[in-house]
Amino acid sequence: MFSPYQIELISKEDRHSMLAEILSTGEEIRTGATIDSNAAYIARKLEEAGIQVTRHNGVGDDLTTLAAVLREIAGRADVAVITGGLGPTADDLTAEAAARAAEVERVLDRGALASIEHFFSKRNRPMNSSNRKQALLPKGARCLANPVGTAPGFYLAIGKCTCFFMPGVPAEMKSMLTGEVLPLIDALRGGSPEHTLTRTITTFGLTESATGEKLAGFRTQFPEIRLGYRVQFPEIHIKFYLRGQDHSALQEQAARAAGWVSAKLGRKVLSLEGLSMDRVVAGLLIQKQSTLALAESCTGGLIAHLLTNVPGSSNYFLFSAVTYANQAKMDVLGVSPETLNQFGAVHEETAREMAAGARRRAHATYGLATSGIAGPDGGTAEKPVGTVCIALATPGRVFARRLYYNFADRLRHKRVFAVAALDVLRRELLAAP
Amino acid sequence: MFSPYQIELISKEDRHSMLAEILSTGEEIRTGATIDSNAAYIARKLEEAGIQVTRHNGVGDDLTTLAAVLREIAGRADVAVITGGLGPTADDLTAEAAARAAEVERVLDRGALASIEHFFSKRNRPMNSSNRKQALLPKGARCLANPVGTAPGFYLAIGKCTCFFMPGVPAEMKSMLTGEVLPLIDALRGGSPEHTLTRTITTFGLTESATGEKLAGFRTQFPEIRLGYRVQFPEIHIKFYLRGQDHSALQEQAARAAGWVSAKLGRKVLSLEGLSMDRVVAGLLIQKQSTLALAESCTGGLIAHLLTNVPGSSNYFLFSAVTYANQAKMDVLGVSPETLNQFGAVHEETAREMAAGARRRAHATYGLATSGIAGPDGGTAEKPVGTVCIALATPGRVFARRLYYNFADRLRHKRVFAVAALDVLRRELLAAP
Numbered sequence: 001m002f003s004p005y006q007i008e009l010i011s012k013e014d015r016h017s018m019l020a021e022i023l024s025t026g027e028e029i030r031t032g033a034t035i036d037s038n039a040a041y042i043a044r045k046l047e048e049a050g051i052q053v054t055r056h057n058g059v060g061d062d063l064t065t066l067a068a069v070l071r072e073i074a075g076r077a078d079v080a081v082i083t084g085g086l087g088p089t090a091d092d093l094t095a096e097a098a099a100r101a102a103e104v105e106r107v108l109d110r111g112a113l114a115s116i117e118h119f120f121s122k123r124n125r126p127m128n129s130s131n132r133k134q135a136l137l138p139k140g141a142r143c144l145a146n147p148v149g150t151a152p153g154f155y156l157a158i159g160k161c162t163c164f165f166m167p168g169v170p171a172e173m174k175s176m177l178t179g180e181v182l183p184l185i186d187a188l189r190g191g192s193p194e195h196t197l198t199r200t201i202t203t204f205g206l207t208e209s210a211t212g213e214k215l216a217g218f219r220t221q222f223p224e225i226r227l228g229y230r231v232q233f234p235e236i237h238i239k240f241y242l243r244g245q246d247h248s249a250l251q252e253q254a255a256r257a258a259g260w261v262s263a264k265l266g267r268k269v270l271s272l273e274g275l276s277m278d279r280v281v282a283g284l285l286i287q288k289q290s291t292l293a294l295a296e297s298c299t300g301g302l303i304a305h306l307l308t309n310v311p312g313s314s315n316y317f318l319f320s321a322v323t324y325a326n327q328a329k330m331d332v333l334g335v336s337p338e339t340l341n342q343f344g345a346v347h348e349e350t351a352r353e354m355a356a357g358a359r360r361r362a363h364a365t366y367g368l369a370t371s372g373i374a375g376p377d378g379g380t381a382e383k384p385v386g387t388v389c390i391a392l393a394t395p396g397r398v399f400a401r402r403l404y405y406n407f408a409d410r411l412r413h414k415r416v417f418a419v420a421a422l423d424v425l426r427r428e429l430l431a432a433p
Numbered sequence: 434m435f436s437p438y439q440i441e442l443i444s445k446e447d448r449h450s451m452l453a454e455i456l457s458t459g460e461e462i463r464t465g466a467t468i469d470s471n472a473a474y475i476a477r478k479l480e481e482a483g484i485q486v487t488r489h490n491g492v493g494d495d496l497t498t499l500a501a502v503l504r505e506i507a508g509r510a511d512v513a514v515i516t517g518g519l520g521p522t523a524d525d526l527t528a529e530a531a532a533r534a535a536e537v538e539r540v541l542d543r544g545a546l547a548s549i550e551h552f553f554s555k556r557n558r559p560m561n562s563s564n565r566k567q568a569l570l571p572k573g574a575r576c577l578a579n580p581v582g583t584a585p586g587f588y589l590a591i592g593k594c595t596c597f598f599m600p601g602v603p604a605e606m607k608s609m610l611t612g613e614v615l616p617l618i619d620a621l622r623g624g625s626p627e628h629t630l631t632r633t634i635t636t637f638g639l640t641e642s643a644t645g646e647k648l649a650g651f652r653t654q655f656p657e658i659r660l661g662y663r664v665q666f667p668e669i670h671i672k673f674y675l676r677g678q679d680h681s682a683l684q685e686q687a688a689r690a691a692g693w694v695s696a697k698l699g700r701k702v703l704s705l706e707g708l709s710m711d712r713v714v715a716g717l718l719i720q721k722q723s724t725l726a727l728a729e730s731c732t733g734g735l736i737a738h739l740l741t742n743v744p745g746s747s748n749y750f751l752f753s754a755v756t757y758a759n760q761a762k763m764d765v766l767g768v769s770p771e772t773l774n775q776f777g778a779v780h781e782e783t784a785r786e787m788a789a790g791a792r793r794r795a796h797a798t799y800g801l802a803t804s805g806i807a808g809p810d811g812g813t814a815e816k817p818v819g820t821v822c823i824a825l826a827t828p829g830r831v832f833a834r835r836l837y838y839n840f841a842d843r844l845r846h847k848r849v850f851a852v853a854a855l856d857v858l859r860r861e862l863l864a865a866p
Contacts, residue, residue: 024489029473029489030476030486030487030488030489031476031477031480031486032472032473032474032475032476032477032478032479032480032486033473033477033661033663034473035468035469035470035473036468036469036472036473036489037468039465039469039491040462040465040466040467040468040469041465042465043463043464043465044464044465044466045465046465047464047465053463053464053465054463054492054493054498055463055490055491055492055498055502056457056462056463056469056489056490056491056492057488057489057490057491058472058488058489058490058491059487059488059489060487065487065488069488198464198466207558207583208520208521208522209520209521209522209561209563209564209583210561211522212520212521212522212523212563213561213562213563216523219523226460226524227523227524228459228460228461228494228524229520229522229524230461230466230467231602233602233604239460239461239466241460241464294755296734296737300737300738300740300741300742300746300750301729301734301735301736301737301738301741301753301755302734302738302741303734304729304733304734304737304738304755304757305733305734305735305737305738305847307733308733308734308735308755308757308847309733309843309844309847311808311809311810311843312810313733313757314757314758317757318757318758318760318761319754319755319756319757319758319761319765320734320753320754320755320757321752321753321754321755321765322727322734322737322741322752322753322754322755323752324741324746324747324750324751324752324753325747325751325752325795327751327795327796328751328752328794328795331794331795332752332754332765332794361761361764361765362758362760362761362764363760374741375744376744377744377745404557405556406555406556406557407581408580408581408604408608409581409604410742410744411742412604414738414741414742
């Protein structure tokens with residue numbers, strides 16, 4: 001339990017450098033039956049509030065382990081946020097483990113009991129004796145209200161660390177974190193938080209290592225910014241992490257750094273606001289009041305799928321002809337049998353006719369086409385697996401290019417083909433008046 | 434590094450009780466920018482292999498912290514599986530941290546260098562000097578091949594713990610875990626006389642809790658099988674975990690249990706071999722020597738994308754018309770303007786004309802169509818967001834049905850619409866002669 005008295009124990013110079021750890025408990029976490037999305041959510045919220053998260057921990061429902069991990073975390077962190085194990089069943093051991101770690105007994109908490117009783121009476125449901133167990137909290141703990149479920153949370157000082165215990169059900173955790181835990185942590189810190197700022201720059205066309213080399217001078221130039229890379233295949237996302245007292249100064253630093261990165265990477269930069277290829281192309285089409293029709297062979301509908309994931313896509317996306325069969329290429333897109341005979345399905349000329357056909361059929365500003373070999377079979381010496389022909393029909397011309405990729409599987413090829421095709425359109429839209 | 438010699442160090446009684454910890458590294462993990470799905474995947478695979486996972490850990494890209502956490506884990510576990518930080522950029526610090534924790538230098542690993550060089554030469558791509566950095570491994574480490582990406586993994590003994598280091602990119606991690614790490618751990622354990630067997634039954638059409646209720650008697654019926662559920666949205670996968678001396682007895686138990694589940698769930702079962710909807714439909718189309726054309730409105734190309742993810746899809750998948758615009762529905766599929774005027778785009782009648790049009794256009798055995806409202810906007814009182822009309826044109830008839838879902842977002846709606854449409858086709862194919 002922390003009190004105004006204990007808040008005073010945090011010395012002034014420590015106020016703005018609180019360290020937090022996260023602990024996720026439960027057999028489903030330990031065995032991997034559940035992906036731990038709570039930890040990421042809590043970390044994001046804490047970092048946004050200016051609390052530095054130093055470590056994530058996950059253990060199963062074992063009393064000894066739980067108590068030991070809690071003591072260990074309490075020895076390192078100022079604040080700990082724990083989820084799971086507050087339910088009514090026998091495998092819910094967190095309150096007992098917390099009591100053990102704090103070396104106190106458990107006592108019936110009247111506030112917790114009242115809140116559980118209220119939950120059941122409001123729903124006209126009978127309360128079990130096992131629900132009464134949920135009101136047994138470590139001595140000195142303070143109850144955290146749970147408006148969404150039966151399990152009340154609580155907080156408790158273990159050593160010098162204030163530990164916040166919440167249910168593992170995401171909806172209950174989220175409501176308790178925002179409504180109770182974050183304001184309490186803010187009070188604990190004594191106001192005036194450190195700000196953190198994260199910024200993402202999306203890129204396409206370079207590998208992660210080539211991107212890193214182009215940005216080799218970054219750390220010298222911007223020592224106050226922590227730089228990270230994230231592969232969102234086939235895009236590379238560049239991340240800035242900043243921390244400081246003055247939020248507008250952080251924004252200014254980030255803007256300068258974004259400008260620097262932009263100058264180094266040129267058209268490889270998709271967005272300085274973290275938008276992925278589909279959203280960038282969607283934005284450009286809307287901005288230019290243009291419409292799009294697709295003719296997809298090797299990408300098999302993926303480009304249409306990506307574009308229609310963006311809400312509002314009906315404003316610019318008219319039609320995609322996923323013409324897997326040659327007959328469909330001729331019937332729907334008007335590709336000539338001679339072209340298919342002479343050059344085959346995977347060729348610049350075929351792609352050009354597909355793009356022009358899609359554009360014409362849908363009365364669109366642009367027609368974009370893909371034809372290639374995603375694998376694992378179908379490659380030849382001349383056109384190996386990973387070959388793609390991309391064509392774009394614009395109001396003024398039709399052009400095509402052939403690209404070659406060599407990734408491990410069919411899905412990666414489809415994905416890189418789709419994003420490369422959108423990139424051809426993106427560059428055209430950027431150059432258009 | 435472990436060697437046959439070190440395997441001998443593990444005493445006989447310890448062989449079957451190896452304890453493992455998982456460590457996820459990276460700023461995106463620490464700050465919660467990424468949900469850590471790797472840890473759950475690794476935990477599942479280790480538990481399936483009979484290795485007990487005791488703890489999950491997550492830290493950022495900080496050399497001192499990384500080295501300290503590695504030493505700490507090495508003091509507790511027999512095996513550690515670490516992901517992230519093996520890339521070519523300056524924030525990739527894991528190899529350095531491992532060297533520090535093991536108190537060895539880093540040396541250029543010829544095997545790792547050769548594997549990186551091979552990756553680039555195979556792709557005709559130039560290799561950067563930063564990629565050379567990826568071949569600097571702690572002295573005594575052994576390289577783990579990465580067929581999917583540039584970053585080789587490695588393993589190394591830190592104290593009595595064998596630590597396996599893998600890239601954080603999920604596809605690379607998964608291939609390395611299955612291909613290299615699990616067999617090595619198995620060897621390390623000294624070959625287990627106990628077999629483990631995992632079996633997956635895929636289903637569609639019930640929620641996880643409804644599935645659980647239908648299978649309530651399972652544990653009494655099959656006490657020797659551990660049952661698990663996994664949501665692979667919108668499919669629910671049922672998992673059997675078995676362990677025992679006699680492999681064929683395990684297979685027999687699993688087959689009996691699969692039969693029991695099958696009787697309880699009927700046509701909701703997609704596959705007793707763990708196949709997802711796209712593969713099940715692909716298999717049925719091939720088996721019935723049938724072809725398919727699609728007319729996709731609300732699913733926006735997703736059904737075509739799912740089907741073309743399956744290699745060999747050109748054998749049965751002819752064409753999808755992703756007709757987002759009404760004009761395209763009329764022009765390409767021959768939907769009548771009167772139908773669109775009278776009923777609107779989202780209606781059984783429109784869907785029927787779309788399905789018949791797609792089937793006719795592509796000369797396919799079946800025509801499957803979707804028209805609906807994925808959201809977030811576009812819903813009305815009569816047709817709320819989540820409404821989908823699915824129509825199927827077969828050689829003998831054209832029929833449609835209207836379904837209603839209420840999920841949180843556009844992507845989930847697209848996905849459940851697509852799988853529900855494939856389910857209509859699947860049931861038709863199962864009933865067909």
